[in-house]
Amino acid sequence: MNPLIGMIANQLTGPVVNQISEQIGADSGSTQSAINTALPMLLSAMGNHGNPDELQQEAQNQGGVLDDVMGFLGNSQSSGIGGMLMNQFLGGNHSAIANLVGQQSGLNSGAVMTLLGILTPIIMGAMGKSTEGSDASGLSQLLGAAASSSGGNDLLGAATKMLDADGDGNVMEEIGGLLKNFI
Numbered sequence: 001m002n003p004l005i006g007m008i009a010n011q012l013t014g015p016v017v018n019q020i021s022e023q024i025g026a027d028s029g030s031t032q033s034a035i036n037t038a039l040p041m042l043l044s045a046m047g048n049h050g051n052p053d054e055l056q057q058e059a060q061n062q063g064g065v066l067d068d069v070m071g072f073l074g075n076s077q078s079s080g081i082g083g084m085l086m087n088q089f090l091g092g093n094h095s096a097i098a099n100l101v102g103q104q105s106g107l108n109s110g111a112v113m114t115l116l117g118i119l120t121p122i123i124m125g126a127m128g129k130s131t132e133g134s135d136a137s138g139l140s141q142l143l144g145a146a147a148s149s150s151g152g153n154d155l156l157g158a159a160t161k162m163l164d165a166d167g168d169g170n171v172m173e174e175i176g177g178l179l180k181n182f183i
Contacts, residue, residue, distance in 0.1 A: 004143075007126040008039065011069050019073045020118055024111040034105035034115055041097045042116065042123055045090050047143035055089055055124075056131065063128030065121050072121065082117030085124060 012035060014028075021031040046055060062085075065072045086094040098112040107115070127143070 004043075004126055004130045005039075007066070007130055008123060011066060011122055011126065016069055016073065019070060020115065023073065023118065024107070024114045026107055026111050030105055030107055031115070034101050034107050034112060035119065037104040038097065038101045038112075038116060038119055039123070041100065042090075042119060043143055045093045045097060046123070046127075051089075055127075058085065058089070059124045059128035059131065061128070062121050062124035065125030066129055069122065073118065080117070082120040083113075085120045086116060089120075 017028050017032055017035070021028045024031060094116055098109055098116055101107070102109055102112045
């Protein structure tokens with residue numbers, strides 16, 4: 001399993017998913033489905049649209065999120081932090097991602113936007129922990145490997161298979177095409 005994906009998977013366990021479910025007003029099954037759909041899209045978008053040096057710096061700043069994910073979720077400012085990070089590193093792409101996640105999971109747009117705001121700092125925290133002592137090129141390589149991961153045993157496997165329309169194991173062109181349709 002890719003180290004970044006493994007780190008994220010270790011954080012998004014039952015109690016965390018249940019807490020996120022409560023915050024977005026959805027059942028845990030729908031929340032898990034939305035998480036599985038959103039993660040490869042967020043990783044891809046960050047890798048393709050974020051400034052690598054700024055992304056690396058902010059990932060290092062968010063590394064502490066992983067030290068207490070439940071505490072982060074209990075912080076009333078958590079989704080606001082994520083919203084700021086989405087605007088900074090995804091630009092307008094987070095709306096397209098939210099639309100796609102909503103279509104796949106059945107969650108309404110408000111719930112999905114809140115979910116993306118929660119997931120973004122968790123992902124960035126994992127990136128920060130995974131690349132400690134590394135530079136921006138190390139982060140870019142890590143993001144590329146994670147976004148193109150298609151293993152069936154990891155957190156992103158199901159979503160990757162669902163998104164990989166041509167079955168080539170590379171979801172990057174499908175995600176890019178889907179995002180272009182919404183932009």
